[in-house]
Amino acid sequence: xxxxxxxxxxxxxxxxxxxxxxxxxxxxxxxxxxxxxxxxxxxxxxxxxxxxxxxxxxxxxxxxxxxxxxxxxxxxxxxxxxxxxxxxxxxxxxxxxx
Numbered sequence: 001x002x003x004x005x006x007x008x009x010x011x012x013x014x015x016x017x018x019x020x021x022x023x024x025x026x027x028x029x030x031x032x033x034x035x036x037x038x039x040x041x042x043x044x045x046x047x048x049x050x051x052x053x054x055x056x057x058x059x060x061x062x063x064x065x066x067x068x069x070x071x072x073x074x075x076x077x078x079x080x081x082x083x084x085x086x087x088x089x090x091x092x093x094x095x096x097x098x
Contacts, residue, residue: 023048035071038064042076055095 026044030037042064049057065084068076 032064035068035073035076038068038071039073039076042068049095050091053095055091058091058095 023044027041030041032038032041042061045057045061045064049055049061062084065076065080069080
């Protein structure tokens with residue numbers, strides 16, 4: 001977990017490193033049956049959603065966070081329990097249609 005961060009742990013640096021051009025390549029290497037890979041993709045999708053203004057991407061990220069948490073991923077569970085209640089209202093206000 002990053003000190004004072006949002007609980008994205010070692011994946012925090014991916015937000016800036018993964019460009020639009022190599023996002024697909026990043027996804028190709030993931031095993032979505034694996035909780036660590038679910039969490040990795042969720043963190044990237046969540047960050048990209050705000051950047052590109054996509055509520056559907058937020059929903060995809062949240063589903064991956066939930067799957068990872070249900071598979072025992074501690075960081076995913078902490079994100080859902082501690083950070084999401086603070087972040088979600090702001091994202092809904094900015095990105096949700098209607």
